[in-house]
Amino acid sequence: MEVDDEEISSLNTVYLYARKIYQRLRGSGWRPDVVIDEVNTVPFFTPKYVKEPVAMLIHQLCKDCWKYAVNPLAQPLGWRLEKAFHDIYTKAAREGKLGAVITVSQSTKQDLIELGYPEELIHIVHNGLDWDFYSDCTELADGKDELVAYVGRITPYKRLEDLLKAWKVVEQGTRDAALVIAGRPEPRYLERLARLAKKLNLRRAEFRANIPQQEKKKWLARAKILVYPSTREGWGQPVLEAAACGTPAVAYDVPGLRDSVRHMETGILVKPGDISQLAEAIGMMLRDSGLRNKLSENAYRYAQSFSWDSTAEVIAKILSDLLTSPQNLGSINSRKE
Structure with a gap:
């Protein structure tokens, strides 16, 4: 399926267009196996509209970086807003709509647990090297x-x-x-x-x-x-x-x-x-x-213990396990209808 590049060319508008493009492609018969929601402070809110299994990919929380990114006075408000974003995902995890959370370090895993993500859904997959x-x-x-x-x-x-x-x-x-x-x-x-x-x-x-x-x-x-x-x-x-x-x-x-x-x-x-x-x-x-x-x-x-090939293999295994988990079999079958 073709997508107009101009619609997704801006970092500021890509989040707005994601739902629109997903729905347009799905209406044309497109059925993905899994949707990966890449969270970089602002998420795509896929649990709100995606019908297929969802996996989150997140490197870090902004947290105390808000005072450097905007203004020191904005840090409390920014962090409250960021936590509100994640409330949507922790709720989705409890309801079985979020099947896996992939992150890159124990530090971020701990941050996510403190936000309410179930520990059993969180997978640490380190970055690789070219x-x-x-x-x-x-x-x-x-x-x-x-x-x-x-x-x-x-x-x-x-x-x-x-x-x-x-x-x-x-x-x-x-x-x-x-x-x-x-x-x-x-x-x-x-x-x-x-x-x-x-x-x-x-x-x-x-x-x-x-x-x-x-x-x-x-x-x-x-x-x-x-x-x-x-x-x-x-x-x-x-x-x-x-x-x-x-x-x-x-x-x-x-x-x-x-x-x-x-x-x-x-x-x-x-x-x-x-x-x-x-x-x-x-x-x-x-x-x-x-x-x-x-x-x-x-x-x-x-x-030498890091490579992008090994990173890809681990992520592929996580996604494969997600697709074959009992809670997602109904979703996989329904999207074929």
């Missing part, structure tokens, strides 16, 4: 630079101000190490960071906006350390991508990052918001080559 893309990382990483990197979205909830303030301390204690912050930015936030870097008189810090994938891989491979001071994550994919390049991480001990970073095995976790502890961990990793090499080797071995 090893065809990262296969040359060990060659790129041969003889790493005196470099510390942040690679990811440059947006307020990543708390990159903390990194710049910590870097001021690190820079004073090292002669050669440099910092690069690279990724897709929110322009106003990037400007704010640039002003802060100037105010702190940082001499060896630079920003790289909207970098291509190859450059991203270069920074991940050439850096001795990845630093990730985010408010929260579903998983923290750049941590895994850095590990594929033999680059350990220093990260805040927050949901998601405490799942993707194994403290003192593949990286170091520090107290959120503790600038001095963050600076100390970065400095220690730069100075202590024995510790850094151990964490680097462990991180690389850890990354």
Whole structure:
């Protein structure tokens, strides 16, 4: 069935058109086996209108990120609204209309349980890695630079101000190490960071906006350390991508990052918001080559246990089990009518 691309081209309108398109396609005879509702703060509300079995795919809750995404004063209202969205899904789960919830970490699973999702419906399926893309990382990483990197979205909830303030301390204690912050930015936030870097008189810090994938891989491979001071994550994919390049991480001990970073095995976790502890961990990793090499080797071995093929296989098994569960057999038969 063909769908007008213009109808679903906007992130702001895709939720409005989803129900309309589903109903149009179903009216034309289309019968899916299962509908996957990808929840990225705002869900598609599929339990309200989808007749087939529904599986939810969710990386993380926005939760305390609301104060960074909008305004600190908006956080309570934003979180109440987000919880209201999930009330629809927890009710659907109790009524048997939601057959599976797929998420990427124990942290998000716990968040979902606290919202009222039945634990038995929640499946943890970790993100994978594109090893065809990262296969040359060990060659790129041969003889790493005196470099510390942040690679990811440059947006307020990543708390990159903390990194710049910590870097001021690190820079004073090292002669050669440099910092690069690279990724897709929110322009106003990037400007704010640039002003802060100037105010702190940082001499060896630079920003790289909207970098291509190859450059991203270069920074991940050439850096001795990845630093990730985010408010929260579903998983923290750049941590895994850095590990594929033999680059350990220093990260805040927050949901998601405490799942993707194994403290003192593949990286170091520090107290959120503790600038001095963050600076100390970065400095220690730069100075202590024995510790850094151990964490680097462990991180690389850890990354090798992840692939998108294995992720796909696990999800396919979950969906297969969902389709053959007794509570969904009636739905599967009725949609053939």
